[in-house]
Amino acid sequence: MIDIHSHILPGIDDGAPDLNTSLAMAELAVADGIQVVIATPHVDGSGYLTMAMINTAVDQLNSVLQKRGLGLIVFPGAELQFHAAKQLVDQYCLASGSFFLLEFPHSHLPADALDLIYTFIQKGLTPIIAHPERNREISMEPGKLSSLVGAGAKVQITASSLTGELGTSAQICARFLLKNNLVHFMATDSHSPNFRKPILSKAVKKAKTYLSREGALALVRDNPLAILPEGYSLR
Numbered sequence: 001m002i003d004i005h006s007h008i009l010p011g012i013d014d015g016a017p018d019l020n021t022s023l024a025m026a027e028l029a030v031a032d033g034i035q036v037v038i039a040t041p042h043v044d045g046s047g048y049l050t051m052a053m054i055n056t057a058v059d060q061l062n063s064v065l066q067k068r069g070l071g072l073i074v075f076p077g078a079e080l081q082f083h084a085a086k087q088l089v090d091q092y093c094l095a096s097g098s099f100f101l102l103e104f105p106h107s108h109l110p111a112d113a114l115d116l117i118y119t120f121i122q123k124g125l126t127p128i129i130a131h132p133e134r135n136r137e138i139s140m141e142p143g144k145l146s147s148l149v150g151a152g153a154k155v156q157i158t159a160s161s162l163t164g165e166l167g168t169s170a171q172i173c174a175r176f177l178l179k180n181n182l183v184h185f186m187a188t189d190s191h192s193p194n195f196r197k198p199i200l201s202k203a204v205k206k207a208k209t210y211l212s213r214e215g216a217l218a219l220v221r222d223n224p225l226a227i228l229p230e231g232y233s234l235r
Ligand SMILES: [Fe+2]
Pocket: 005, 006, 007, 040, 079, 189
C-alpha cells in the first residue's frame, strides 16, 4: 500500500516532533503493509518551508530507514493550503510529479475553488483535495464536491474518518463520497504513532463493504502509483 498523506518528517510541522517518533510511525506503517509514504508537511505560504528543505529531510529519513532495514520508502510532497496554492503550486507537487495535495479551510469551501481548480488543470497540474469529509460545509452538503471532481480534481479521504475514529459527521460524509464514486485516494494524514495512526488496512477493510475489493485497493495502491515516478512498482 501507498500512503499519500503523512506528517512523518521529524521536527518540521505539527507531525512527528523528532526522529524517534518518525521511526515509530514507520514501524507501524510497515507492519500494516504500507511500503511507500509521501511526506506532506503543511505549507502555508509564509515561505518558512521550502521544497529543498523537504527534500533534504526526506533524504535523511530514507537513509536512516535503510540503515535500520525498515522496508519503507519516503517520497517528498507537501500539504498546500488553498490560499497559497495559486502562487506556489509548481514548487510543491507530490514526488516531483504533476499531482499536489490541496487543503481547504476546515470551515468552508472557498468561493473561488472551482475557478482555481480549472486554472490548475489547464496548467497540467492535478489537485488532490485533502480530507473534504472534515470540511464543515462539504460534510453538510457532500454533493458540492461533484463540480470540483467534474472539473478534474481528485479526492483523498482520511482512513480514520471512514473507521469512525474522527467522529460521526466525518464518517457519514466519507461513506457518502465513497458510495458516490467521489473518492480516488485514502490516506492516513498521520501525525504520530497515536493520533491518526499510520494505519490503512482497517479502513481498506471498511471500504470493501461499500466498493468491490479491487475498488477499495485502488484507493491505496493503483491510484497512488500514478503519482509516483513513471515505472515505479511496489515490491
Ligand atoms: Fe495533513
